[in-house]
Amino acid sequence: MSTVLTIARKEFRSYFASPMAYVVTTVFLLIGGFFFYTMLSYFSRLSFQFMQYGYSEEQLNINDMVIRPLYMNLSLILLMVIPMITMRLLAEERRSGTAELLFTSPVTAWHVVGGKFLGALGLVAVLAILTCVYPLVVLMVGDVDPGPAASAVAGLFLMGAGFVAWGVLASAASESQIVAAVTSFGFLLLLWVVSWAGSITEGSLASVLNYLSVMAHYEEFTKGILDTSHLVFFACLTFFPLFVAAQLLASRHGR
Amino acid sequence: MTRLQQLSMATGVAAVAAGLVLAAMGVGPESLSRIAIGAGILLLAAWPSSALRRVSGHARGATVPLALGCALILGLLVVLNLLASRHTLRWDTTRAKRFTLSPQTRHVLASLPGPVEAVAFSQDEDREARDLLAEYGAVSRHFTFRIVDPDRHPEEAQAFGIREYGTVVLSWGEQRERLTSLSEQTLTSALIRLRDPDRMSLHLVVGHGERTRADDTKTGISRLAETLAAENYAVSDVIILRDGLPEPGDLLMVPGPTSPFLAAEMDSLNRFLDRGGRIMVLLEPNGPSLREILVPRGILPRDDVIVDASGVGSIFGMSEVVPLVAQYDGSHPVTKGFTAASFFPMCRSLVVADSASASSTATCLAQTSDASWGETGSLSGDRIACDGDEDGGPLCVAAAASWSGVGPPDSTATPAAGRLVVFGDADFLSNGFIDVSGNRDLGMNAVSWLAERGELIAIRPRTVDGTYLTLTGEAARSIFILVVVVCPGAVVFAGLAVRLRRR
Numbered sequence: 001m002s003t004v005l006t007i008a009r010k011e012f013r014s015y016f017a018s019p020m021a022y023v024v025t026t027v028f029l030l031i032g033g034f035f036f037y038t039m040l041s042y043f044s045r046l047s048f049q050f051m052q053y054g055y056s057e058e059q060l061n062i063n064d065m066v067i068r069p070l071y072m073n074l075s076l077i078l079l080m081v082i083p084m085i086t087m088r089l090l091a092e093e094r095r096s097g098t099a100e101l102l103f104t105s106p107v108t109a110w111h112v113v114g115g116k117f118l119g120a121l122g123l124v125a126v127l128a129i130l131t132c133v134y135p136l137v138v139l140m141v142g143d144v145d146p147g148p149a150a151s152a153v154a155g156l157f158l159m160g161a162g163f164v165a166w167g168v169l170a171s172a173a174s175e176s177q178i179v180a181a182v183t184s185f186g187f188l189l190l191l192w193v194v195s196w197a198g199s200i201t202e203g204s205l206a207s208v209l210n211y212l213s214v215m216a217h218y219e220e221f222t223k224g225i226l227d228t229s230h231l232v233f234f235a236c237l238t239f240f241p242l243f244v245a246a247q248l249l250a251s252r253h254g255r
Numbered sequence: 256m257t258r259l260q261q262l263s264m265a266t267g268v269a270a271v272a273a274g275l276v277l278a279a280m281g282v283g284p285e286s287l288s289r290i291a292i293g294a295g296i297l298l299l300a301a302w303p304s305s306a307l308r309r310v311s312g313h314a315r316g317a318t319v320p321l322a323l324g325c326a327l328i329l330g331l332l333v334v335l336n337l338l339a340s341r342h343t344l345r346w347d348t349t350r351a352k353r354f355t356l357s358p359q360t361r362h363v364l365a366s367l368p369g370p371v372e373a374v375a376f377s378q379d380e381d382r383e384a385r386d387l388l389a390e391y392g393a394v395s396r397h398f399t400f401r402i403v404d405p406d407r408h409p410e411e412a413q414a415f416g417i418r419e420y421g422t423v424v425l426s427w428g429e430q431r432e433r434l435t436s437l438s439e440q441t442l443t444s445a446l447i448r449l450r451d452p453d454r455m456s457l458h459l460v461v462g463h464g465e466r467t468r469a470d471d472t473k474t475g476i477s478r479l480a481e482t483l484a485a486e487n488y489a490v491s492d493v494i495i496l497r498d499g500l501p502e503p504g505d506l507l508m509v510p511g512p513t514s515p516f517l518a519a520e521m522d523s524l525n526r527f528l529d530r531g532g533r534i535m536v537l538l539e540p541n542g543p544s545l546r547e548i549l550v551p552r553g554i555l556p557r558d559d560v561i562v563d564a565s566g567v568g569s570i571f572g573m574s575e576v577v578p579l580v581a582q583y584d585g586s587h588p589v590t591k592g593f594t595a596a597s598f599f600p601m602c603r604s605l606v607v608a609d610s611a612s613a614s615s616t617a618t619c620l621a622q623t624s625d626a627s628w629g630e631t632g633s634l635s636g637d638r639i640a641c642d643g644d645e646d647g648g649p650l651c652v653a654a655a656a657s658w659s660g661v662g663p664p665d666s667t668a669t670p671a672a673g674r675l676v677v678f679g680d681a682d683f684l685s686n687g688f689i690d691v692s693g694n695r696d697l698g699m700n701a702v703s704w705l706a707e708r709g710e711l712i713a714i715r716p717r718t719v720d721g722t723y724l725t726l727t728g729e730a731a732r733s734i735f736i737l738v739v740v741v742c743p744g745a746v747v748f749a750g751l752a753v754r755l756r757r758r
Contacts (some may be wrong), residue, residue, distance in 0.1 A: 017757070022750025025745045033738035041722075047723040060721045063349075066383070133742060137734055142724040147348030173704040179264075186268035196432060197274075211340070223386060225354055226346040227393070232339035242330050247321050 003107055004114040011089070011119020021123055024081045028074075028158025035073045036134045037064045062138060063145045068222045071152040074131055075218055077102050078124070078160055079188050083122055087181035089116040090235035090245070091174050109249035113242055117168050128153055148224025155221020155230075159214060162237035163188050172248050188214075191237075228240035256557040256564070268297030313653045329374040345393065356390055360443045364395035364449070368427075371449065373400040375423045376412055384423070384437050391442065425449055441485060448487045455706055456505040457483055463543070466681055468492070473687030476510055482689075482699060495520045503532040503673075506705055511681025513542045521547040528552070533674040533705040537681035540603040552656040553608035553617030554677050559629030561602045561650050561679070562639055565637075576634065578600055580652055582622040589655055589676065590620045595693025597621065601654030602680035604629045605652040614659035621697070622649035622677075653678045653697070655704070 015021035042064050050060060090112075135149035163184075170184035171177075195213030211215060214237070217230040274291030285514050356364075373391070375384050376680060382403065388400040405420065415424050415431075423434040430685040432445040448454075450695060459468060459480075468480035477570065483490050493501065495516075500523050501507065507527065515522075526547055528534060544556040561637035563578035577600040583590035607619045627648035629642040641647060654674045682688055684698045726734070 016753065019750060019754070021747055022753075025746045026750070029746060030743040033742055036738050037731075037735050040734065041726070044724055044726040044731070047725050048635075051678055051723055051725070060723060062722060062724060094395050130742070133738065135736060137371070138724075141726060142728055142733070143722050145350045147350060151348050183264065186264070186272075189268075189272065193272075210334070223350040223354060226348060228342075228344045229339045232336060235495065236336060240329065240332055244325050 003117065006117035007112060008122065010045065011116055012122040015123050015229060020085070024084060024123070025127060025130070026241060028077055028081055029130060031077050032131060032134070033076050036070050039070055040138070049112045052113020063148045063224070064139070067144065067149050070134060071222045072219065073250060075156060076129065078156065079163060079192060080185070081159065082124065082163040082167050082188070083181040083185040083232060084169050085120050086164055087177040088171065089120060089168055089232070091177045091180045092170040093177050110247040112249060113168060113246040117164060117242055120164045120167065121161055124164055125157060127210060128157040131137060131156065145224070148222070150194055151224045151226055152222045155218050158231070158234040159218045162214065162234050165238040165241040169245040172245040256637050262398050267295045270295030270298060271672045291408040323522055331340065341396070354386065354390055355668045356394060356439060360439055361394055363443050364391060365396055366450065367446065369448065369480065370397050370399065371446065372425045372426055373425050374415065374418045375400065375402045376405045376415070376420060377402055377408060378404060378420045381421070384695065386424065387439065387442065387627045420588050423509055444486045451487070454489040456501060457488040457490050458505060458507045459490065459493060459701070460507060461492045462494045463516060466510040466685060469585050470571070471686060474685050476685055478685045478686045478689050479698065482695065483702065486527060486699065495523055500524070500527045500732055503527065507532065507534045509534065509545070511539045511542060513536045513539060515543040524548045525678065526604045528673050528675065531673045535701055535705055536677045537684065538676070538677065539681050549677060552615055552658065552675050554654045554656055554675070555606040555608070556677070557604045557606060557629055557646065559604055559631045559645070560634060561599070561604050561623055561627055561652065562630045563623055563626045563627040565626035574610060575639065578602060578623040578627050578652070580621045580623055582649060584618055587620055589653060589700045593693065593697065594600055595696060597693045597697050598683060598688060599652050599680040600682040600688060600691050600693050602652050604646065604652065605677060605679050607651055615656060617654055617656040619651040620653040620655055624648055655701070666668050674705050676705060685720070689712050697727055
């Protein structure tokens with residue numbers, strides 16, 4: 001375990017030693033902040049109109065109208081930035097030849113994959129924690145239901161873990177960082193929108209496609225629902241690509 | 256990876272994305288989007304196989320075991336997901352427990368005899384409808400739902416005879432139930448109607464100045480009648496002397512009579528109750544007390560008007576003669592677990608006998624506060640005060656009684672137990688007050704207990720924790736600067752600082 005943590009720490013530090021972490025975080029916060037501001041402004045305008053025309057405030061729920069759509073949008077931004085975070089993890093080692101060096105030390109493929117995964121996940125955790133600023137801002141000017149907000153952050157992190165795992169697999173399977181990034185982006189997008197295909201199919205195929213949709217599972221978190229089936233889905237979404245990546249490395253390096 | 260494979264992969268991603276976009280936007284025939292998605296998946300499939308061959312590199316022979324291992328793990332994960340989706344634990348973290356279905360709804364869902372499909376016809380993304388239907392689906396595997404846009408699928412709308420957006424159709428086999436407003440109450444009621452198609456009859460006694468279901472003014476009970484119909488009661492009017500009384504299996508309601516009953520009518524009502532009949536009586540302070548039928552069952556209505564001087568009602572904008580009731584009997588099925596406050600405008604108090612008879616029990620269901628009393632004098636004047644001879648609070652405003660019914664002499668069947676619920680007020684279920692706080696729930700709980708439909712008791716309407724939030728121009732500017740400038744700027748600054756330090 002200490003080997004995994006050592007690799008993870010090294011990876012995490014290397015993100016912050018290069019411009020990568022700062023660029024990704026800045027872009028993420030800039031777009032997220034803009035979304036949040038426009039949604040909150042719209043909610044404020046709607047509140048004013050409701051007060052003006054005497055409509056009940058019961059129809060205005062800030063969690064439903066700001067926090068929930070905001071976190072849906074944030075997950076889409078995460079989907080776009082994670083391939084950038086993960087593309088160099090293993091592809092770079094392979095291209096530069098340092099992979100051979102890494103595997104001459106007493107580490108297994110699982111150590112490498114686990115360490116790289118946790119290192120990238122650390123950066124995703126930072127992004128998820130930074131999004132707490134939005135519910136906190138709402139709390140400063142009004143009232144927010146903390147349960148669904150916390151659940152949305154947890155969902156963002158779990159979904160991010162799944163995305164990072166697929167990014168690790170793409171990076172393990174390619175020498176080129178660009179190919180790794182495009183591949184993982186395309187696959188993550190497919191996982192995101194697979195339920196659209198579910199809507200044009202019927203029967204058990206539609207059920208399977210709907211179940212595979214990351215969006216459907218993640219949306220429950222943004223509503224404030226913690227369900228064991230979603231936790232299991234995200235755990236499997238994370239474990240499977242890590243397993244394949246470890247098998248790929250093991251078959252390539254004999255470990 | 257060769258240039259050709261890269262091209263194949265990029266084309267595959269583009270084809271799948273295009274197919275999905277076409278499908279989502281409803282542009283072109285469905286077959287076009289399906290072809291695009293299928294072709295894209297085929298092109299993408301070329302990548303993993305080439306990748307597997309390539310990555311196996313030094314150990315080319317390991318490709319097959321690798322693929323087998325992955326397939327095995329994938330199979331295990333599929334089984335794990337199947338199990339997890341069938342045996343779930345859910346936690347609703349919302350403050351108002353908005354996504355938690357009532358135990359009654361869960362009971363109804365557990366008793367569904369077969370697959371029920373809900374088709375919601377909605378033009379826009381109806382998030383509330385989807386959330387509610389998803390909760391039902393999460394509880395019962397027998398409950399499935401679809402949301403259909405009637406503009407995109409007019410053939411389905413036509414097949415179901417849909418005329419307005421927001422209609423939900425529940426189907427179980429050949430049977431169908433249609434809803435035009437969706438809530439937990441309406442949906443569960445529709446499921447019960449689907450499951451038990453026989454409607455129970457509820458007769459409203461008329462002819463003594465009672466509230467009527469045709470009256471949609473504030474004093475009428477048209478909204479109560481609508482609620483009863485939604486919960487599968489066949490509501491009708493009955494004039495006792497003309498129509499006679501129904502069979503004991505039906506329910507009878509006396510909604511606020513203002514003129515006295517004839518002795519023959521009282522005899523009929525007594526016989527009805529003795530045979531195991533069920534009546535809900537809503538009294539009025541200035542109307543007949545119906546003591547002839549209530550006293551033998553252990554409930555004595557007083558000739559007074561309850562005044563509540565606690566001042567709690569004024570918080571809700573109510574006057575002193577609209578007592579707020581928040582103390583309920585926690586053991587009786589009507590009020591067990593009931594916590595919402597209810598309001599009774601111009602209510603008379605009731606006295607419940609400790610033991611009416613060996614075979615009959617009477618219970619006070621709801622009481623006013625200690626600061627109330629039963630005013631027997633005039634309510635006009637500057638100040639109303641409790642005189643020494645008036646009864647002080649807490650006063651009973653609702654009572655229930657049950658007893659063993661007596662069957663006809665020639666019958667061998669065991670008669671049903673008789674049940675009676677009395678409220679000292681009829682206004683609380685009138686159109687003007689039925690939606691105030693817990694009034695409707697309390698009334699419908701009483702009806703459900705009388706009808707022995709325990710599963711319909713106390714399905715709380717979902718409360719939405721809504722609030723206004725208006726930002727001043729300055730606050731909006733500050734928030735913009737904080738989230739769009741300061742937060743990303745701080746990260747840029749940190750990045751530059753690290754870069755400079757490293758140099």
